[in-house]
Amino acid sequence: MRRGEAVEVFNVSKMFGTYQALDQVSFTIKENEFFTLLGPSGCGKTTLLRMIAGFERPSEGSISLFGAEIASLPPHKRHVNTVFQSYALFPHMSLEQNIAFGLENLGWAKAKRQARVAEMLELVHMSDFAKRRPDQLSGGQRQRIALARALAPEPQVLLLDEPLSALDLKLRQAMRDELRALQRKTGITFVFVTHDQDEALDMSDRICVLGQGQIQQIGTPSDIYEEPQNRFVADFIGATNFLEAEVVSLNGDQAQIRTALGLEFTAAQKGVQGPGAATMSLRPEKIGLEEQASGNVFTGTIRSRNYMGGFTHYAVETAGITLQVSRRNALSHAESYDIGREVKLGFRDESVRVLGQ
């Protein structure tokens, strides 16, 4: 079954005075999808979300909702709802009244409204709090009510602007799972904005990485992590080692690479046009030490060690280059390597990504 297109953003640019916040952004979001806009602060995520909600107008381009152009409609004429970063609950209304607000404006009958409010309170486990006011709630509870209020009118698309950033760490993790479950249960298309890569990887069906007002890459979490298309994505998502390399020859999507380490190997590549200098990305956890070293193996010296619990991070120097290596502390006791020790290290050809030139 081909899923419908919930949101289509086409060639959207946004200028604030002479500052270009977004530059020719295009993507489509499928129905029922959990779609994440990920990028560093200031890259234009909120601006993009606000244009879908109707609080800002694109300087150029068009935005459609289920095939209907909406870029010029005011917010109250768009069937999308927003979970605001500050929650923006109405302080003078009880939680019930907050949730009913949208339904009243849509002209729902009283009985239907009350049933829906009760259903929403149930959904976010807040039924006992119906008569309270927002200032009598904790951050996590406010978050839930903001969600309930935005979901109540059965929006075609739900927009969430960094909804978890105001919560403490533990709550954030729990809310991630809850949000994801809620999205599955309601089947509503979610557009989720975050600058937190873990959140994005954990929750999304697809991620759109934004940087400097432009789309850097769109793909599933594993696409984005395993096959970053450019240096920006490889750098922003997860940790990585960048190595300067030279593409000797190209064969289909395989590139013959020569690195500064003096190694030659073939690697899958994306965005390499032809022979010449290139940057390659090698994730720290893809490099094996000692008995785990396989593929291209060489020796190096441990320069630093950071014990992180589940992992130990090493900096290993080899041929004048320092590589970050992440080693999982396995079930059985994993040996820890002291600073200054010589170790074998290695990586497989397929672990290397050659980034666009």
Add this chain to the structure above:
Amino acid sequence: MRRGFRFWGLVPAWVLMLGTLLIPLMIVAIVSVAQRGAYGGFEWAFTLEPYRQILFSVGWTDELEFDPKYLFVIGRTLVLAGATTLICMMLALPVAYVIATRTPRMKTVLIYLVTLPFWVSMIVRVYAWLIILGNDGFVGRIWHALGGQGTLLFTPGAMLVGMVYSYIPLMVLPVFAAIEKLDPALLEAGGDLYASRWTTARRVILPLTWPGLAAGSILVFVPALGTVLEPMLLGGGKQMMMGTLIQTQFGSARNWPFGAAIALVLMVMVVIVLVLNARRAMRKEARS
């Protein structure tokens, strides 16, 4: 040491309160139950005559007749002050909203402009309206061009215009402060939840700026009750108000005790307004 300071430190405040508020108030209260002097002033003799005068006049045969003449003055004053307050509210809300949503720089400039009239003498400003509303004035000419008859001046409408003009900054400032405190995301949330601009104004902005409107109402209503200039100049003295009544009694009518009695009635009205407002604020405090 601290205890001493707590007592002696407050002395200037007490002296000020005593000297400028309590003692003059006592004098007014005393005069209001004194005998009228033959040539103004008063004589030391207790009588409730001034208060009787508010409600009754003395007929030909010395019998008391109920005379609502002064009740009308009190009523008219209340209505005019109330209307002034309401109109100020309705005008101040959009004005304050527009100011509050400008850039910080623009805000400073606009707020400065709102307070600018205070830099010019009140009398001069009310005189300006005398000219504007007059038959040769800007508004007067438009009125005639539109087929209006007679003059706009010396009518309750002219008084109202003058009073709204005089007091509106006192409404704009607290309302502006209340609107500025509003989280702009709340207004966006209104639109996001399918409320038109008008519904958002009514259901989100209005209830949340209510404290500002209440404060502004006190600031406008209380001085509007005692207003003298506008009724005199723009109302042409034809429409007696409490303020002008008091002034006449101490002036040309030379009936100080009656003037003092009216002044006390006015003060009681003000106190009632303030007490009602304080109770409302306290109820609200208790609720949250």
